[in-house]
Amino acid sequence: MIPPPVSTDASPDGDRPAALVLGIDTGGTYTDGVLMEYETRRVLATCKRLTTRRDFSIGIANVIDGIQIEDPSAIRMVSISTTLATNAIAERKGRRVALLLIGYDPELVATFRLARRFATPEFHFFEGGHDLYGRERADLDLPGILATVDRIKDRVDAIAVSGYFSPLNPDHENRACRAITGVCDLPVVLGHQLSTRLDSVQRATTAALNASLLAVLHDFIIAARRAMERRGISAPLMVVRGDGTLMTDEFAARTPVETIHSGPAASAIGGRVLSGLDDALVVDVGGTTTDLAMVRDGQVAVEADGATVGDYRTSVQAARLLSIALGGDSHITSAREGGIAVGPERVLPLAQLAADHPEVGRRLKALTRRQPAQSTQDRLDHWYLMREPQAGLISTARDMALVDLLRRGPQPVADILKRLDVLHIGQLGAADLLRQEVIGRAGLTLTDVMHVEGSFDAWDREAAAAALETFARGCRRGPDEVRALIWRRVTELAVYAIVTFLSGKRLPPPGTLDADTDTDMGPWFFRNSLEHSHPLLDTSVRLRHPIIGIGAAAGLVLAPVAAALGAELILPEHFEVANALGAVAGTVMVTEEILVYPRLDATGIEVLGYIAQAGDGRCEFGELAHALAHARNLSRERALGGALRSGADNPQVVVEESADGLELWRVSAKAMGKPRLAR
Amino acid sequence: MMDGPRVETGRAFELVRQRIITLALAPGSAVNDQRLATELELPLAPVQEALKLLAHEHLVRIHPRYGAYVADVNASDLGQLSELRVELEGLAAALAARRATRDDLEVLDAIGQEQISADDPDPRRLFDRDHRFHVAVAAAARNDYLAQSLERFFGQSLRLWYLVLPQLDFLAGAVHKHVDLTGAIRAGDAEAAEEIMREHVRDFYGQVRALLGARDDTGPPRSDRRGKGSGDR
Numbered sequence: 001m002i003p004p005p006v007s008t009d010a011s012p013d014g015d016r017p018a019a020l021v022l023g024i025d026t027g028g029t030y031t032d033g034v035l036m037e038y039e040t041r042r043v044l045a046t047c048k049r050l051t052t053r054r055d056f057s058i059g060i061a062n063v064i065d066g067i068q069i070e071d072p073s074a075i076r077m078v079s080i081s082t083t084l085a086t087n088a089i090a091e092r093k094g095r096r097v098a099l100l101l102i103g104y105d106p107e108l109v110a111t112f113r114l115a116r117r118f119a120t121p122e123f124h125f126f127e128g129g130h131d132l133y134g135r136e137r138a139d140l141d142l143p144g145i146l147a148t149v150d151r152i153k154d155r156v157d158a159i160a161v162s163g164y165f166s167p168l169n170p171d172h173e174n175r176a177c178r179a180i181t182g183v184c185d186l187p188v189v190l191g192h193q194l195s196t197r198l199d200s201v202q203r204a205t206t207a208a209l210n211a212s213l214l215a216v217l218h219d220f221i222i223a224a225r226r227a228m229e230r231r232g233i234s235a236p237l238m239v240v241r242g243d244g245t246l247m248t249d250e251f252a253a254r255t256p257v258e259t260i261h262s263g264p265a266a267s268a269i270g271g272r273v274l275s276g277l278d279d280a281l282v283v284d285v286g287g288t289t290t291d292l293a294m295v296r297d298g299q300v301a302v303e304a305d306g307a308t309v310g311d312y313r314t315s316v317q318a319a320r321l322l323s324i325a326l327g328g329d330s331h332i333t334s335a336r337e338g339g340i341a342v343g344p345e346r347v348l349p350l351a352q353l354a355a356d357h358p359e360v361g362r363r364l365k366a367l368t369r370r371q372p373a374q375s376t377q378d379r380l381d382h383w384y385l386m387r388e389p390q391a392g393l394i395s396t397a398r399d400m401a402l403v404d405l406l407r408r409g410p411q412p413v414a415d416i417l418k419r420l421d422v423l424h425i426g427q428l429g430a431a432d433l434l435r436q437e438v439i440g441r442a443g444l445t446l447t448d449v450m451h452v453e454g455s456f457d458a459w460d461r462e463a464a465a466a467a468l469e470t471f472a473r474g475c476r477r478g479p480d481e482v483r484a485l486i487w488r489r490v491t492e493l494a495v496y497a498i499v500t501f502l503s504g505k506r507l508p509p510p511g512t513l514d515a516d517t518d519t520d521m522g523p524w525f526f527r528n529s530l531e532h533s534h535p536l537l538d539t540s541v542r543l544r545h546p547i548i549g550i551g552a553a554a555g556l557v558l559a560p561v562a563a564a565l566g567a568e569l570i571l572p573e574h575f576e577v578a579n580a581l582g583a584v585a586g587t588v589m590v591t592e593e594i595l596v597y598p599r600l601d602a603t604g605i606e607v608l609g610y611i612a613q614a615g616d617g618r619c620e621f622g623e624l625a626h627a628l629a630h631a632r633n634l635s636r637e638r639a640l641g642g643a644l645r646s647g648a649d650n651p652q653v654v655v656e657e658s659a660d661g662l663e664l665w666r667v668s669a670k671a672m673g674k675p676r677l678a679r
Numbered sequence: 680m681m682d683g684p685r686v687e688t689g690r691a692f693e694l695v696r697q698r699i700i701t702l703a704l705a706p707g708s709a710v711n712d713q714r715l716a717t718e719l720e721l722p723l724a725p726v727q728e729a730l731k732l733l734a735h736e737h738l739v740r741i742h743p744r745y746g747a748y749v750a751d752v753n754a755s756d757l758g759q760l761s762e763l764r765v766e767l768e769g770l771a772a773a774l775a776a777r778r779a780t781r782d783d784l785e786v787l788d789a790i791g792q793e794q795i796s797a798d799d800p801d802p803r804r805l806f807d808r809d810h811r812f813h814v815a816v817a818a819a820a821r822n823d824y825l826a827q828s829l830e831r832f833f834g835q836s837l838r839l840w841y842l843v844l845p846q847l848d849f850l851a852g853a854v855h856k857h858v859d860l861t862g863a864i865r866a867g868d869a870e871a872a873e874e875i876m877r878e879h880v881r882d883f884y885g886q887v888r889a890l891l892g893a894r895d896d897t898g899p900p901r902s903d904r905r906g907k908g909s910g911d912r
Contacts, residue, residue, distance in 0.1 A: 142782055146789035175782050182786040182815045183793070222687050222721060229722040253686045 019677050020044070021077045022233070023577075023584030024063055024224075025266055026051055028083060029287045031059035033067050034580040038076070038677065041273060041585070045069060046577045056084055057223025064227045072231040076677035081240035081266035081583040084220055085213050085259045089119075090310045094212030095157035098122045099204060100145060102172050103129015103137055103164030114201050119208040119312050122156060124148050128172045129164030132664075133600050134611060137164065140172045142179055153184045158211035162191035162204040168595055168613055168664075187214050193615070194255065195315035196593045196666070202306055206314040210257035217256035221249045235678040236647050242307055242318025244269045244300040244582065245589035246675055248646050257316055260307050263579060265319040268293035268300045270582030271548040274572035281498065281543065281567075283558055284578070285551035287329040287447075288346045290494065292322040292501050295548075317591075322501040326493050328553045332444045332486060333377060334475050340485050342493065348440055349447035353382060354463030357410050360442075361463035367470045375473040376414065382442040384410035389438045398422075402430055406439060444471050446553065449486055452479075455556055491560040492530060498565065499526065499541055530564055543567035550578045588651070589672045590642035594631040596624070596665040612667075614638065628657065628665060635669035648673030687725035688732075694719050695729050699738045699749055700837045701803075710739065710747040736834050752842060754891065756835075761884035764832055765877050768813065771829060772860060772876035774820035776869040783819035787861045790815055794854045806840050812857050816876070819864065836883075843890045853879065 019038040024031065028051065035045040047066040052058040060080070069075070088094045097120045101109075106125045109115055115123065126148075128140035149159065159180060163172040170192040177188045189211040191203040224237060239252035244265035252259060264284065271282035278298040284291040294301040300319045307318030325344030335341040354361035360382060367379055385406040394400050401420055405411060413425060422428060433439045444467050450456035451464035465479075472482040492510045500507055507522050518524065529539045543565040549558040555571050562569035574581065594614040598607045609620045610627035614634055621627040636653050643651035651673030660666050695715065698704045716726040730747050733739040740748045775783070790812045797808065810833060817826040856879045863872040 142785045143789070146785060150789065150793055178818075179782055179786045179789075182818060183789050183811060218686065218690070222690065225687050225725075226720070226722045229724065234724070250685045 017074060020069070020075050021079070021584045021677065022064070022067065022075050023266075023580040023582070024060055024078065024080045025263060025577075025579035025583050026056050026059060026080070026082045026084065027263055027286070027579065028087075028289070031056070031063050032577045032580040033063035034574070034577040034584065035067050035069055035075075036581065036584055038584075043574050043577070043581070046574065046580075048576065055223075056082065056220060057227065060224055061227035061230070064231055064233070072233050075233045076235050077238060077584070077675055078224070078228060078233060078235055079238040079240060079246060079584045079586070079675070080224060081262040081579060082220065082259060083263045084216060085256055086261060086263070086309055088213060088216050089209060089260070089312065093216070094209070095215050096120070096122070096155065097208050097211040098124065098149075098152050098156040098159050099208045099211075100124055100126060100148070100159060100161045100176065101204060102126050102140065102145075102161065102166075102176065104162075104200060104204070117201055117205055117312060119205050120160075120212065122152065123204075123208075129166075130169040130172070131165060132168070133597060133604075134165065134169035134613070135600070136169075136171075140175055142175065145176055146179055146183060149180050149183060153186060156186065158187045158189065158214055160189045160191070160204070160207035160211040162200065162207045164200055165198065166190070166192040166203070167196040167198060168597060169618075170613075170616055174616060187211065189214070194257065196595060197306070197315045198660075198664075199306075199315060202313055202315045205312050206257055206306075206316060209309075209312060209314060210255060213256035214253070217259065218253050221253055225249075236675070238586075238588070238647065238675055240266045240583050240586055241589075242316055243302045243589075244319060244586050245672070246586045246647075247588070251646055257314060258318075260309050260314065260316050261318040261321055264291045264293055264321050264323070265300050266582035266586070267291065267550060267579035268295055268319060268582065269586055270578030270580070271295070271550050271572065271575075272298065273581055273585045274574060274578055275546075275548045275570050277546060277548065277570070280546045280548045280570070281502070282548045282550065283494075283498075283554065283561075285549065285554045285557050286327045288325070288327045289323045290326045290497070290557070292324075292497060293319050294502070322497055324493065324497045326490065326497075328447045328450075328551075329445050331441075332446070332449070332471065334471070338475065338477075340475070340482070340489050342446065342486060342489050345441075347381075347445060348384075348442040349445040349451075349459065349464070350380070350382070350442055350467045351448050351451045351459040351461065351464035353384060353410055353442040355459035357384070360410050361460050361466070363412065364463050364466035364470065368466050368473075372473045372476060375470045377471075377474065378413040378417065380444060380467055380470055380474075381413045382410045383413060383416060384440050384442060386437050386440040389433065389436070393432065393436060393438060395432075396429065398428065399430065399433060402428060402433070403438070410442065444468065446486070446490065446557070449483055450553065450556060452483070456552075487560060490557060491564060494557065494561045495530060495541075495564050496526070498543070498561070502543075541565060546570050548572065550575045552576065586675075587672050588643060588646050588648035588675050589670060590639050590646055590648070590651075591668060591670050592635045592638040592642060593666055593668040594635045596627045596631050596667065598624075598663055624665075628667060631665075631667035632657070632669075635667050639669035639671035643671035643673055647676050649676035650674075687721055688728045691716075691719065691721050691725040691729035692732050694721075695726065696733060696736075696738065696834060699733065700834060700841060702838065702841045704749045706749050706838070706842075707751040708749050709745070710749060712747065736831050738834050738838070752839065752891070754888065757839075757884065757888055757891070760832060760835055761880070761888075764829075764836065764884075765880045767825065767829055767832070768816070768880050769873045769877040771817045771820040771822075771825055772864070773869040773873035774822060774825070775816050776864045776867055776872040778821045779819040779864050783815070784861070784865055786815050787812070787819065787864065791854075791857055791861055794857060806837065809840075809853055809857075810837060816860070816864070839887050843887050853883075856882075 021036050021038045023034045031049050031051045033047040045068045047063050049059055049062040099120050126141040126144050127138045129137050131137050161173050161176050166173045173190040180188050189207050191207040194206050195203050237249040238246040240262040241258045242261040267284045268282040272295045280295050282293050302317050303320040306315040329346045330343035331345040331347045333341045448464035451461045452468050469479050472479040496510050525539050528534050529541050546568040547562050549571045558569055596612050599609050599611050601608050609622050610624050612619045612627045612631045632655050636655055639653050651671040653669055653671045655669045657667050712726050716723045730739050734741050738750055740750050794808050817829045860875045
């Protein structure tokens with residue numbers, strides 16, 4: 001799986017040494033690095049190391065150490081994309097946060113069950129907040145806030161504050177922040193600093209998530225800096241945002257929530273850079289998942305409504321993505337009525353387990369001589385000990401017996417059940433040991449099938465062949481027939497994902513309905529487009545743009561998919577480090593948005609003037625036109641200044657103006673530029 | 680160089696400052712930046728940068744020949760420091776009485792409440808609250824330069840607290856002074872606020888001076904004779 005480092009002789013033109021940059025991507029399985037000549041985008045060296053989930057910085061340090069370069073100090077920028085934030089949220093490993101809601105209606109929150117969207121169980125309501133015209137709706141209950149902070153400050157790690165309509169008037173959030181920092185040292189995150197959207201629940205979620213990630217990203221950046229220092233690299237460190245653009249490490253430390261989805265976004269940009277295409281569907285086939293993202297006009301298509309991560313909707317601008325549980329290590333199992341399921345669980349390929357434990361290979365070969373009735377899934381699936389459990393993890397005698405048994409080597413599930421005298425895996429209650437990666441599961445995977453077909457040869461091919469044969473006998477079919485069924489299933493899953501992702505329409509997942517008896521057009525149309533089985537009607541779904549395939553298995557998995565969609569499949573060179581390449585190929589972007597709205601008199605009828613609210617700054621004008629002109633100038637200046645501070649080289653600014661609702665105007669300036677390299 | 684390594688410098692600054700204030704790094708002791716970086720799990724560069732910043736706060740002395748030392752505490756410094764703090768904090772209290780907003784008063788009240796109701800034996804937390812009160816008064820004065828100047832001296836004062844802590848019965852009485860002071864600020868009585876604050880600060884330094892006794896150290900310190908809060912050497 002680990003390719004040798006690609007070494008191309010670096011021959012800088014003339015006297016000036018070529019600018020070298022290092023891109024790093026910390027994925028779920030691998031941490032990748034790529035050394036690139038910045039101007040020519042030539043790949044000089046690559047490096048792939050296992051991701052260390054318990055501490056991502058170890059994997060990063062290994063990659064930085066493993067990159068082949070004579071003089072690391074010649075590196076002039078390091079850029080990192082990371083799944084850290086996404087993972088921390090999904091696995092609830094963020095820090096504890098208290099969310100203070102100013103002017104939110106507790107009844108409304110209860111009625112619409114919005115509380116579960118807040119991303120923290122610790123939330124509190126206070127009087128205050130503003131209305132749609134930035135007018136104070138109620139006095140801010142500062143004594144209440146301070147009393148609550150006093151009560152909770154020892155049980156949380158950070159505080160998030162979100163006020164009703166705070167983007168229009170952040171006064172209450174700012175006053176709360178000032179007072180809270182007066183009485184405690186906890187970091188305080190304010191909603192209006194993260195989002196100018198007028199969605200109070202999304203803003204609260206975003207503030208709470210940002211607060212919970214502060215310490216996580218701080219540690220990460222410091223670890224990356226240490227690893228850089230060890231190799232004598234003193235260069236700007238950039239972090240990839242969820243939309244594929246870059247920000248400085250300092251900025252990332254303050255707004256960690258913006259790194260949500262940065263990994264897949266970087267991969268999409270990398271695909272674009274490698275292929276040179278400005279419009280394409282980028283499909284990254286990994287070991288665990290397959291990720292889809294669309295590139296339009298050279299940019300990653302972003303989610304208009306804000307990124308969703310786990311169960312939470314945020315107001316973060318991030319790539320529009322779909323991640324499906326389908327990859328090289330997806331578990332292949334038999335489904336009802338002779339069908340075959342691929343995924344969603346990820347297991348260790350049997351070929352790989354057998355390569356490390358020869359007795360597994362012997363056992364699998366012996367299985368092929370048994371009766372079909374004995375060729376059951378639980379004889380094929382193995383459990384194995386990944387590492388010794390730390391003290392306290394083993395709570396029951398059964399856990400102990402299980403670990404003892406696996407110390408002797410990987411065991412088929414059937415034997416484990418017999419030895420421990422239980423009828424079903426569920427009774428083992430080993431969920432914790434599996435989750436903590438003490439015990440691992442192995443089984444038949446696509447990687448095994450590829451071993452059988454000879455398209456992949458890292459591990460034990462014979463074991464893979466025996467496993468496939470056993471599986472086929474269990475299905476009462478021949479191995480070749482089963483292989484064809486497996487690939488058909490994979491194609492179906494991938495095409496289903498692409499069609500629903502791009503259309504935004506719902507379709508029952510393939511295999512859940514009986515296409516013959518169902519009278520809906522959708523499922524039939526989908527199935528018929530893949531199988532062309534109708535005697536009279538032919539249908540097809542065609543993808544207008546090419547597919548860029550990323551990942552070791554991309555060619556095999558995506559060739560039939562591209563064929564089914566009538567699209568061209570492009571498999572770029574160096575695909576194995578596309579994400580790391582994307583991390584370093586992004587542009588620096590800073591967006592500044594100014595809201596303009598009327599100030600009304602007490603009756604709410606007469607307009608007294610127009611307010612331009614820019615972050616914490618606020619100006620009032622008599623005429624709307626003056627307010628808008630001011631907003632255009634100011635947003636341009638702020639975006640430009642921000643981009644320069646964020647390390648953009650010669651940034652270009654685009655100002656856009658839009659009416660948001662009847663009496664609210666948004667003036668937004670976007671400054672973009674290539675990252676400025678050190679020296 | 681563009682945006683330097685500020686994230687790590689910020690953390691290094693906080694951690695090293697904390698160590699100096701709590702006497703984990705003893706006054707007068709030499710600072711080995713390499714070892715400090717390892718202990719704090721930080722790169723070396725930001726630790727060095729943080730030491731420079733701490734030199735600005737007079738918590739660290741950087742000697743061209745002997746390297747970095749934790750600044751010593753001596754009687755002469757103490758006298759100079761107390762003179763300045765009496766004036767500046769007095770000014771802060773007077774300005775606060777004229778300018779404090781309702782929000783400022785809420786914060787002062789909240790800290791006062793916490794001080795009164797706390798039955799916390801942990802001296803660090805007592806310090807922490809006392810310190811917060813002074814910062815809050817400085818903030819209520821609404822003069823950023825004054826607040827920043829005071830912030831620099833607070834670091835020195837906090838260290839003194841840790842130094843004399845075991846013998847000092849100062850904080851309990853201080854709470855009542857704080858209540859009086861908040862009252863004066865609320866009433867807008869600048870004169871009274873200033874007087875209470877000046878007396879409060881003088882009291883503190885008087886007690887510290889009495890405890891430390893007359894000492895006269897000058898020049899780059901070479902040894903740590905105090906033996907309190909023994910540091911890393």
